Amino acid sequence: MSKNIGSIDRIARIIAGLALIALAATGTIGWWGWIGVVPLLTALLSWCPAYTLFGFKTCKLSD
Template sequence: MNANVGGIDRILRIVAGLALLAFAFFGPADLSWKWVGYIGVVPLLTALMGWCPAYTLIGVSTCPAKRA
């Protein structure tokens, strides 16, 4: 499991993940599709691990150490 998520990519994933989770926890209570916010766990985990399975499948890497 080699790192394939770079610094800026990690920051964007953390921000997106936290925003989605905030929507799930603090969004309007009358929405029936509030569960979509829990998808925010995925970008948070990939940012913390530094590895994205989807990037592996398509052969992409934003990690500068991987390109060097």
Template sequence: MLKVNVGSTDRVIRILVGLLLLAAHFTGYIGAWGWLGVVPLFTGIFRICPAYLPFGINTCKTK
């Protein structure tokens, strides 16, 4: 099981960016590049960013 490494602010930004990219694709504003919105959307929903792992980045608040 992967450890959660995406904090609240990071999560909200990722979900918004993902939704905006997908909306831009479905409205015809941008082409297939809009499907890239799936990546930030899923990393925001599941709170795990694989790109953070090798660098030890964690945007969650520490207890």
């Protein structure tokens, strides 16, 4: 599993994931906001299965 998410992409995923989780936890957007766990996990792993499937890569370094 090589990295395929760059630093800007990671930051955006972390912010979006935390925002969705926070909104779901406060009941603002309902239960579906817990989907924010997905971008948060992909950012922490620096790997996105969808990017692998479609051959995308936003990072400059390769493992």
